[in-house]
Amino acid sequence: MVTIGEIAKAAGVSVSTVSKSLNGYQEISEKTRQKVKDVADKLGYTPNAAAQSLVLKKANTLGVVYEVEHGLKNLFFAAVLEAFRRYVQSKGYDILFLSNNTESKFDYLKHCQSKNVDGVLVMSTDESYDSVRKLVDSKLAVITLDPRDSTDNSIYSDSYHSIIKSTRYLYELGHRKIAFINGSYSNFVGQERLKGYLHFMQEKGLEPIYLKDHSNESYTFHEGYQTMKLLFENYGLPDAVCTVSDLMAMGAISYLHNHGYHVPNDVSVIGFDDLDICQICTPQLTTVRQDYEKIGVMAADALFHMLDQNVRQLEPMIIDTSIVVRDSCKKRTV
Amino acid sequence: MVTIGEIAKAAGVSVSTVSKSLNGYQEISEKTRQKVKDVADKLGYTPNAAAQSLVLKKANTLGVVYEVEHGLKNLFFAAVLEAFRRYVQSKGYDILFLSNNTESKFDYLKHCQSKNVDGVLVMSTDESYDSVRKLVDSKLAVITLDPRDSTDNSIYSDSYHSIIKSTRYLYELGHRKIAFINGSYSNFVGQERLKGYLHFMQEKGLEPIYLKDHSNESYTFHEGYQTMKLLFENYGLPDAVCTVSDLMAMGAISYLHNHGYHVPNDVSVIGFDDLDICQICTPQLTTVRQDYEKIGVMAADALFHMLDQNVRQLEPMIIDTSIVVRDSCKKRTV
Numbered sequence: 001m002v003t004i005g006e007i008a009k010a011a012g013v014s015v016s017t018v019s020k021s022l023n024g025y026q027e028i029s030e031k032t033r034q035k036v037k038d039v040a041d042k043l044g045y046t047p048n049a050a051a052q053s054l055v056l057k058k059a060n061t062l063g064v065v066y067e068v069e070h071g072l073k074n075l076f077f078a079a080v081l082e083a084f085r086r087y088v089q090s091k092g093y094d095i096l097f098l099s100n101n102t103e104s105k106f107d108y109l110k111h112c113q114s115k116n117v118d119g120v121l122v123m124s125t126d127e128s129y130d131s132v133r134k135l136v137d138s139k140l141a142v143i144t145l146d147p148r149d150s151t152d153n154s155i156y157s158d159s160y161h162s163i164i165k166s167t168r169y170l171y172e173l174g175h176r177k178i179a180f181i182n183g184s185y186s187n188f189v190g191q192e193r194l195k196g197y198l199h200f201m202q203e204k205g206l207e208p209i210y211l212k213d214h215s216n217e218s219y220t221f222h223e224g225y226q227t228m229k230l231l232f233e234n235y236g237l238p239d240a241v242c243t244v245s246d247l248m249a250m251g252a253i254s255y256l257h258n259h260g261y262h263v264p265n266d267v268s269v270i271g272f273d274d275l276d277i278c279q280i281c282t283p284q285l286t287t288v289r290q291d292y293e294k295i296g297v298m299a300a301d302a303l304f305h306m307l308d309q310n311v312r313q314l315e316p317m318i319i320d321t322s323i324v325v326r327d328s329c330k331k332r333t334v
Numbered sequence: 335m336v337t338i339g340e341i342a343k344a345a346g347v348s349v350s351t352v353s354k355s356l357n358g359y360q361e362i363s364e365k366t367r368q369k370v371k372d373v374a375d376k377l378g379y380t381p382n383a384a385a386q387s388l389v390l391k392k393a394n395t396l397g398v399v400y401e402v403e404h405g406l407k408n409l410f411f412a413a414v415l416e417a418f419r420r421y422v423q424s425k426g427y428d429i430l431f432l433s434n435n436t437e438s439k440f441d442y443l444k445h446c447q448s449k450n451v452d453g454v455l456v457m458s459t460d461e462s463y464d465s466v467r468k469l470v471d472s473k474l475a476v477i478t479l480d481p482r483d484s485t486d487n488s489i490y491s492d493s494y495h496s497i498i499k500s501t502r503y504l505y506e507l508g509h510r511k512i513a514f515i516n517g518s519y520s521n522f523v524g525q526e527r528l529k530g531y532l533h534f535m536q537e538k539g540l541e542p543i544y545l546k547d548h549s550n551e552s553y554t555f556h557e558g559y560q561t562m563k564l565l566f567e568n569y570g571l572p573d574a575v576c577t578v579s580d581l582m583a584m585g586a587i588s589y590l591h592n593h594g595y596h597v598p599n600d601v602s603v604i605g606f607d608d609l610d611i612c613q614i615c616t617p618q619l620t621t622v623r624q625d626y627e628k629i630g631v632m633a634a635d636a637l638f639h640m641l642d643q644n645v646r647q648l649e650p651m652i653i654d655t656s657i658v659v660r661d662s663c664k665k666r667t668v
Contacts, residue, residue, distance in 0.1 A: 072413070078407060097429040099429075280585070
């Protein structure tokens with residue numbers, strides 16, 4: 001690799017002048033700067049990002065804390081991360097997946113400072129780690145997706161109104177015995193979804209059908225299957241089922257099929273997320289679409305904004321959702 | 335942040351001694367090193383990774399070139415990357431997703447040198463980019479997954495023998511009219527899979543049923559559906575269908591269902607990959623399992639080996655596959 005010493009020699013200036021020219025110091029004349037640049041280009045000089053980042057305090061790198069169950073195989077988080085990745089890269093930034101296994105074990109803040117990242121996106125389903133908390137509370141530019149509590153500097157879909165929307169959709173199809181397949185009872189997103197369901201059922205004077213003491217933490221096919229089983233065994237066959245994830249909806253449909261019921265002829269089931277697989281499962285899934293694209297892009301834009309404007313506090317960004325109608329829900333005919 | 339100047343002052347030694355102590359230079363006595371370390375710890379010093387990487391020429395960072403259709407929503411590549419990520423992080427390394435949109439547009443080699451990554455994993459479905467070629471041919475430690483051609487420093491599943499295995503599996507269930515849903519005809523992996531199919535059919539004296547002039551580049555549900563349609567319209571109903579991806583198998587099954595045929599009662603269909611969704615689709619998919627876990631871990635180990643031993647050339651690593659039996663294939667009864 002070409003050194004700045006070699007550039008200095010070829011350009012007939014001092015090493016310090018080369019360094020200042022390449023790093024954009026004002027005290028260097030435009031003429032000298034241009035000469036140094038030409039020589040550097042001619043010699044094929046590659047600025048070392050580590051050296052530059054020391055001088056400029058800017059690494060063109062965004063960190064990602066990614067502590068998600070099933071990792072990149074988690075279809076929801078992977079879809080958001082994909083949108084984030086594409087947008088961030090279009091701006092010339094790299095993404096650093098921050099390991100949690102460094103010397104400063106689990107101390108993300110120290111790790112981020114050490115790696116000199118410009119900002120951090122936190123995608124963590126277990127924010128209770130003190131380490132993530134410390135990062136979020138630091139002076140770094142940090143945005144959290146689906147936070148454990150509603151806080152500043154976070155982004156999430158409007159869970160409460162989304163579930164009201166999907167329950168209402170089932171209601172308007174004529175269903176009254178509407179069961180609910182819940183998510184986590186210990187975090188913000190899961191609690192909001194339950195609240196939305198209970199609110200709507202109460203408003204319509206309908207009896208809620210759900211499991212009060214059965215928190216689901218993983219939003220998986222298996223949890224959907226099990227919850228449907230318990231609902232069925234405790235309350236009999238519902239008209240319709242409102243769920244909090246597409247995979248749980250597919251689990252519920254599988255349970256119903258295995259017990260001789262047809263979806264949507266006997267029971268309507270609505271999902272949540274709008275994963276790509278909604279279009280390839282049978283029946284194709286009617287669901288609530290989380291706008292991954294928007295979430296990923298807005299999270300990145302928020303980080304860029306924090307860096308550009310040197311602000312560190314943003315109101316929570318709450319993203320709207322929409323119903324995508326496919327084949328798993330149907331008007332009540334009886 | 336604490337500077338090494340402050341440590342020097344507190345420890346009563348020179349800045350240069352602190353720097354050499356912290357960076358492990360031999361010329362510093364063990365006693366001095368320990369004193370400096372104690373003071374640094376007491377003051378809460380965080381070594382700056384950018385500065386360290388300049389001195390040590392080691393960033394504890396592996397780069398990933400990830401130019402994959404559908405990005406992280408590509409279930410196969412995401413699954414391998416997840417295994418790679420977990421293993422690499424367990425070793426205390428971070429992963430840098432290398433943007434292709436830097437100043438040195440698409441010049442991955444320059445970009446890697448600039449960011450000072452220790453090694454690179456290339457996951458690219460379009461290696462024809464000169465940029466990726468240049469990276470692979472450089473002196474960096476680089477491993478390529480599913481390369482465009484069979485080359486050194488690459489890792490891939492044994493496509494040829496895998497398809498022989500899956501075609502034989504259908505044959506041993508009694509099927510003779512075995513159709514083939516192909517992948518790409520222009521890259522190594524796709525060509526090997528076709529070769530395996532043709533080899534087996536010829537060995538058994540059976541007529542191959544496939545589309546000679548219809549290359550599929552994306553391995554999607556939609557391509558599987560379309561290819562099944564063309565096969566059916568040109569050759570009628572087969573006994574069984576051998577495919578090159580799980581999504582294509584699901585597309586084929588969907589086409590068959592839509593035209594009144596039952597899988598596996600009327601037609602057996604076998605997939606390729608063993609994505610998680612094989613277990614939640616209906617029927618659950620019998621398939622060829624690519625060992626993601628092993629691929630991801632071996633790719634990382636190969637990079638670590640290249641770095642530790644300072645070698646830059648490794649034989650291709652060819653990973654074995656296995657048949658996973660579920661519900662989409664059945665003994666021929668007629």
